[in-house]
Amino acid sequence: MARIDHELLKGVIRENIEALCRHFFANGQKVNEEWKVGNLQGDKGRTLNINLSRDKAGLFQDFATGEKGDFVTAIKLSHNLDFVTAALEIGKAVGVSLENHQQTSTPHSGGGSRYTTRKSTREPDWERDYKLSGSDIKELVAWRGYSMEFCAWADANCLIGRHNGLWAFPVYDNGRIVSAHIRKDKNDWIYRPRLKDIGVQLGPLVIGDLASAEKVFSDESQWDLFSLLDRLGIQHGEAIAGIATRGVQNGSLIGGTPDQSRTLSHSTK
Numbered sequence: 001m002a003r004i005d006h007e008l009l010k011g012v013i014r015e016n017i018e019a020l021c022r023h024f025f026a027n028g029q030k031v032n033e034e035w036k037v038g039n040l041q042g043d044k045g046r047t048l049n050i051n052l053s054r055d056k057a058g059l060f061q062d063f064a065t066g067e068k069g070d071f072v073t074a075i076k077l078s079h080n081l082d083f084v085t086a087a088l089e090i091g092k093a094v095g096v097s098l099e100n101h102q103q104t105s106t107p108h109s110g111g112g113s114r115y116t117t118r119k120s121t122r123e124p125d126w127e128r129d130y131k132l133s134g135s136d137i138k139e140l141v142a143w144r145g146y147s148m149e150f151c152a153w154a155d156a157n158c159l160i161g162r163h164n165g166l167w168a169f170p171v172y173d174n175g176r177i178v179s180a181h182i183r184k185d186k187n188d189w190i191y192r193p194r195l196k197d198i199g200v201q202l203g204p205l206v207i208g209d210l211a212s213a214e215k216v217f218s219d220e221s222q223w224d225l226f227s228l229l230d231r232l233g234i235q236h237g238e239a240i241a242g243i244a245t246r247g248v249q250n251g252s253l254i255g256g257t258p259d260q261s262r263t264l265s266h267s268t269k
Contacts, residue, residue, distance in 0.1 A: 020090060027043060028042075072090065179193055
């Protein structure tokens with residue numbers, strides 16, 4: 001039987017608790033620092049609370065039944081699993097192996113734990129894990145006000161994705177998607193795998209072919225740039241392109257953008 005690295009398990013839960021709640025309890029919703037769902041079976045409701053704060057990540061209490069415990073216990077009870085299987089399912093949900101023999105220790109200083117595994121530097125399989133479903137596209141249209149045609153075009157060209165309920169933008173390096181820029185919350189974004197772990201410098205998201213574009217637009221927000229390009233009709237073949245710096249603090253990245261250009265006339269996969 002597999003042996004679980006307990007410290008690694010704690011770190012995975014602490015750093016990915018919202019994504020884990022979205023994966024295992026998809027009918028719930030985030031309210032402040034809690035994930036609220038009906039019960040351990042995942043029904044809609046608000047009587048079971050799962051803590052999302054870093055220091056209490058995963059602690060749950062069902063006010064209808066009185067059950068409470070940590071996140072592993074929640075998965076054990078909700079899926080009728082033993083501890084090891086529940087832990088492995090938690091790791092699988094975020095792409096991290098929790099078995100001892102696959103752990104690679106990395107010295108670090110400062111507070112908090114750090115973990116790396118062989119899987120933690122693996123390039124995303126965008127087609128398998130991040131491609132939008134029909135319902136995702138409809139939700140994106142309703143949420144951001146984009147046209148259906150633009151959302152389908154952006155999905156086909158691997159410009160936006162979703163995994164475990166979290167929206168994501170690709171990070172390209174030499175024409176390959178090497179990481180996902182994931183929105184955990186409005187002002188809480190992460191890179192998976194982390195750019196420093198794969199030796200890649202942060203670069204902007206390029207939308208369209210810079211070499212042939214008659215006009216190029218830039219914005220710090222991918223969302224706002226999507227809105228502009230949608231209205232100007234990039235999905236219909238307009239000779240335009242866009243550069244999203246992934247944050248107002250990254251404006252200097254535009255200077256190195258030409259190496260990032262690529263044609264989006266067809267899917268990159």
